[in-house]
Amino acid sequence: MHIPDGFLSMPVWAGLDIGAAPAVAYLARRAQRDLEESRVALLGVMGAFVFAAQMINFPVGVGTSGHLVGSALLGVTLGPSAAAVVMTAILAIQALIFQDGGLLALGANVVNMAIVGVLAGYLPYHYWGRSGARKFALFLGGVLSVFAAALLAMAELLLSGVRIPGPVLGISVALFLVSAVIEGAITLAVFQAIERINPGFIRAPSGRGAPVLAGLLVAAVFLAAVGVLFASAWPDGLEKLAQDAGISGRAKALIATPFADYEAGFLSSVWLRKAAAGLAGLALVYGVCLVLARAARRRRSA
Amino acid sequence: MSEDRQTRVLEVRDLRYRYDDGTVALDGVDFDLFEGETVALLGPNGAGKTTFVLHLNGLLRGSGSITVAGLKLGAETLTEVRQKVGIVFQESDDQLFMPTVLDDVAFGPLNMGLEPAEALARSRWALETVGMAQAHGRAPYHLSAGEKRRVAIAGVLAMNPEILVLDEPTTSLDPPGQRALVDVLERLPQSKILVTHDPELACALARRAVFFDHGRIAASGKTDEILNRFGWRLRLGARSA
Amino acid sequence: MHHVVLERWSRGDSPVHRRDARAKILLTLALLVLLSTAQDHLAAVSLLYFGALVMGLVAARLPVWGALVRAAVVLPFSAVFGLASWLAGEPERALALAAKSYLSALGVLLLVASTRMPDLLRAMESLGAPRFLLIVAQFLYRYLFIISEQAQHMRSAALSRGGFRRAGFRAAAGALGVLFARSYARADNIHRAMLARGFHGHFHMPAAARFGWADGLFLAAAGGGLALLRLAAGRLG
Numbered sequence: 116m117h118i119p120d121g122f123l124s125m126p127v128w129a130g131l132d133i134g135a136a137p138a139v140a141y142l143a144r145r146a147q148r149d150l151e152e153s154r155v156a157l158l159g160v161m162g163a164f165v166f167a168a169q170m171i172n173f174p175v176g177v178g179t180s181g182h183l184v185g186s187a188l189l190g191v192t193l194g195p196s197a198a199a200v201v202m203t204a205i206l207a208i209q210a211l212i213f214q215d216g217g218l219l220a221l222g223a224n225v226v227n228m229a230i231v232g233v234l235a236g237y238l239p240y241h242y243w244g245r246s247g248a249r250k251f252a253l254f255l256g257g258v259l260s261v262f263a264a265a266l267l268a269m270a271e272l273l274l275s276g277v278r279i280p281g282p283v284l285g286i287s288v289a290l291f292l293v294s295a296v297i298e299g300a301i302t303l304a305v306f307q308a309i310e311r312i313n314p315g316f317i318r319a320p321s322g323r324g325a326p327v328l329a330g331l332l333v334a335a336v337f338l339a340a341v342g343v344l345f346a347s348a349w350p351d352g353l354e355k356l357a358q359d360a361g362i363s364g365r366a367k368a369l370i371a372t373p374f375a376d377y378e379a380g381f382l383s384s385v386w387l388r389k390a391a392a393g394l395a396g397l398a399l400v401y402g403v404c405l406v407l408a409r410a411a412r413r414r415r416s417a
Numbered sequence: 418m419s420e421d422r423q424t425r426v427l428e429v430r431d432l433r434y435r436y437d438d439g440t441v442a443l444d445g446v447d448f449d450l451f452e453g454e455t456v457a458l459l460g461p462n463g464a465g466k467t468t469f470v471l472h473l474n475g476l477l478r479g480s481g482s483i484t485v486a487g488l489k490l491g492a493e494t495l496t497e498v499r500q501k502v503g504i505v506f507q508e509s510d511d512q513l514f515m516p517t518v519l520d521d522v523a524f525g526p527l528n529m530g531l532e533p534a535e536a537l538a539r540s541r542w543a544l545e546t547v548g549m550a551q552a553h554g555r556a557p558y559h560l561s562a563g564e565k566r567r568v569a570i571a572g573v574l575a576m577n578p579e580i581l582v583l584d585e586p587t588t589s590l591d592p593p594g595q596r597a598l599v600d601v602l603e604r605l606p607q608s609k610i611l612v613t614h615d616p617e618l619a620c621a622l623a624r625r626a627v628f629f630d631h632g633r634i635a636a637s638g639k640t641d642e643i644l645n646r647f648g649w650r651l652r653l654g655a656r657s658a
Numbered sequence: 659m660h661h662v663v664l665e666r667w668s669r670g671d672s673p674v675h676r677r678d679a680r681a682k683i684l685l686t687l688a689l690l691v692l693l694s695t696a697q698d699h700l701a702a703v704s705l706l707y708f709g710a711l712v713m714g715l716v717a718a719r720l721p722v723w724g725a726l727v728r729a730a731v732v733l734p735f736s737a738v739f740g741l742a743s744w745l746a747g748e749p750e751r752a753l754a755l756a757a758k759s760y761l762s763a764l765g766v767l768l769l770v771a772s773t774r775m776p777d778l779l780r781a782m783e784s785l786g787a788p789r790f791l792l793i794v795a796q797f798l799y800r801y802l803f804i805i806s807e808q809a810q811h812m813r814s815a816a817l818s819r820g821g822f823r824r825a826g827f828r829a830a831a832g833a834l835g836v837l838f839a840r841s842y843a844r845a846d847n848i849h850r851a852m853l854a855r856g857f858h859g860h861f862h863m864p865a866a867a868r869f870g871w872a873d874g875l876f877l878a879a880a881g882g883g884l885a886l887l888r889l890a891a892g893r894l895g
Contacts, residue, residue, distance in 0.1 A: 117735075119732045119735060119736065119759040119762065119763065120690050120693070120694060120758065120759060120762035120763070120766075121693060121694060121736075121754075121755060121757075121758025121759035121761075121762050122736075122739070122755060122758075122759065123694075125694060125695060128694070139788065139791065140788050143788045143790040143791050144790075146790065147790050154849065155790065155793045155794055155797060155861075156797050156845050156848040156849055156852065157842075157845040157849070158794045158797070158798075159793070159794045159795070159796065159797020159798040159799075159800070159801060160797060160798075160801050160805070160841050160842075160845040160848070161841060161842075161845070162794065162795075162797075162798035163797075163798050163801040163802045163804075163805040163806075163841070164805055164837060164838060164841040166798070166802055166805070166806065167802070167805040167806040167808065167809035167837065168809065168834050168837060168838075170806065170809045170810065170813065171809060171812070171813060171830050171833055171834055171837075172830065173827055173830045173831070174826055174827060174830070175827075183834065192838075200790070200791055200794055201794060201798075203791060204791060204794045204795040204798050205798065207791075207795055208795060208798060208799060208802070210766070211766060211769075211770050211778070212660070212661050212664055212770055212799075213660060213661065213731070214728075214729060214731055214732055214763040214766050214767055215731070215732075217690070217759070217762055217763075217766075218686070218687065218690055218762075218766055219687075219690050219691065219694055219762075272739070277739055277742075277743070277751075277755070278742060278743045278746040278748055278751065279739070279742050279746075280742060280745060280746050283742050283745070300827070301831065304827060304828060304830075304831030305831045305834045305835055305838070307831070307835075308828075308831045308832045308834065308835025308836075308838075309835045309838050309839065311835065312835055312836065312838075312839045313839060313842075316838070316839070316842060
């Protein structure tokens with residue numbers, strides 16, 4: 116689910132851009148460490164493969180067909196860091212060339228699909244890839260990669276104030292589940308086809324080394340997303356809860372920063388304030404990313 | 418003129434190579450290449466021709482010895498040898514991996530450590546040599562098979578090699594493309610090894626040929642003789658030359 | 659195919675094509691932010707920005723109608739949420755979503771249709787994007803067309819044998835398995851070709867072109883223009 120521009124509010128897209136940039140830089144460095152730079156060709160070509168693969172239709176019943184999304188498949192064949200880098204490149208190219216997903220929203224889409232999606236798709240295989248539950252692990256990975264990404268996207272839209280009435284929310288979640296199951300089935304089927312051609316293509320999962328942090332991250336993000344969805348479906352209940360706990364007043368005070376409601380108060384004209392705040396937000400994102408990147412580079416060379 | 422003692426630019430002795438699954442790919446190959454000559458490597462698919470040439474610049478490592486222009490091929494001499502032996506691969510799309518033609522031809526010189534300006538000058542010269550100077554800014558995707566092949570040759574020429582190895586260079590080329598290729602190759606001074614299935618190409622460019630079979634060189638001699646001996650002409654019996 | 663068409667457009671020549679890619683990227687981002695943060699007078703803002711983008715298409719000597727149609731790929735997604743907002747009693751929001759997302763897509767399309775991909779990637783590197791990622795994207799773009807064609811051939815071959823419907827799921831999976839294997843083998847060949855020409859682990863990218871005064875002027879003028887349009891919308895709307 117690629118979120119286009121114009122849907123997310125500035126705090127959401129800016130926040131996710133700031134979050135995604137150092138994460139991507141870190142994953143790029145890890146992938147570079149795991150493979151030599153000459154293998155960069157492999158990542159690019161696999162990205163092109165996923166793109167092209169999305170053209171092949173898988174019949175899934177009466178008149179409908181699905182297609183591969185690919186986060187889970189990339190995760191189990193290339194490893195999670197490399198897969199995340201490939202997915203990021205895919206998302207960037209999709210945003211630029213196909214206008215599938217926005218540019219400001221790229222951070223959000225990267226977090227949803229390239230980071231959480233890949234991780235959620237890979238973890239089951241990491242733990243159970245060697246056991247008898249291997250097929251289920253692959254299937255589950257496919258399901259989780261799409262489901263988690265879709266729920267996250269939904270949560271981001273809700274946080275931005277996009278109105279999604281309860282029943283529509285329910286139907287959307289059901290549809291996500293269906294496409295997630297399809298992805299699980301396709302991922303498993305393609306994985307088996309690949310293995311039949313050449314078992315060497317498949318990375319054996321280490322199984323040990325608990326990526327506990329990664330698992331916790333995915334779980335936390337997942338729960339937060341679910342929380343947001345419930346919150347939007349029952350806004351009154353949450354409001355009452357906040358009032359009872361005396362939170363709402365304090366929350367308001369906390370975020371009374373100069374950019375609250377993104378209006379920079381010191382400029383006179385309304386539109387000027389909003390545009391200035393927007394551009395300042397973008398500059399802030401850029402600046403923070405640059406600083407983080409420099410700090411990371413310095414730490415690395417130290 | 419006194420006795421013409423030709424310089425040996427390539428000496429291969431007892432080259433052996435097995436695949437991971439144990440199959441013997443090369444079973445003791447001896448091969449010599451002399452300065453300025455063009456030798457055709459003939460033989461059926463799977464006989465080991467491509468496997469053989471991949472050893473010449475160290476992409477594959479078998480047992481036996483390989484000496485390129487007096488330099489023994491080994492881990493320390495890999496870089497030097499790769500400059501001296503330029504391989505033009507069968508699949509041009511996999512060789513032209515940079516975004517533009519000029520970027521791709523400059524890849525080799527830049528890796529050799531040339532300054533960008535010098536690398537670009539070298540690249541432009543190489544492109545002119547193969548007649549593709551006007552395509553310098555184009556993306557490889559848009560070139561025809563023959564054009565891609567010539568750009569691939571330019572990419573190798575830009576490194577100033579002593580030996581050119583061409584693996585099935587006329588694959589997917591139409592006759593005009595093949596003729597253009599032959600024109601280019603005839604004018605190049607390097608010693609050449611030509612892996613080919615194409616009897617006409619072999620005759621046009623190579624005076625000498627060797628015939629590979631099951632990982633060994635079964636015969637060596639004049640191209641014409643080898644072709645006739647192994648029945649490699651489409652129509653047996655010499656047609657008008 | 660869409661990317662083939664855009665690639666062709668990007669090889670055109672116009673005053674816009676000749677501008678530095680960094681200027682165009684920054685300008686596009688400014689447009690996206692101005693659109694994203696617009697709250698009031700949306701009808702006026704949308705119309706004015708639509709006019710500006712059309713002018714941009716004309717200046718870039720691109721087929722205007724073709725571009726307008728291609729940018730509409732974003733509309734189905736917006737339509738769904740627009741409908742939801744409409745049902746929730748906020749029709750203005752529905753239109754806002756549609757307008758903002760469409761104009762944003764059109765802006766990005768103009769950027770990509772007037773800038774060649776290698777220049778775009780190089781500009782992103784000088785604006786701070788991680789190099790490793792950009793090189794992956796560069797290779798992805800380079801082989802996208804070839805591998806898509808292969809996938810299309812497989813699809814045609816399958817369709818002429820009754821399509822994947824009959825043979826079903828497993829046949830499609832098999833086709834993807836083959837495509838994967840061929841792509842992997844291709845990557846191996848590329849790797850070998852890189853080593854054969856002396857690759858030592860570091861790509862030498864040619865430096866980005868200079869940022870000229872024409873580019874600076876362009877950025878300032880166009881950027882200022884967009885800001886002024888926002889102001890004008892406030893007065894008119």
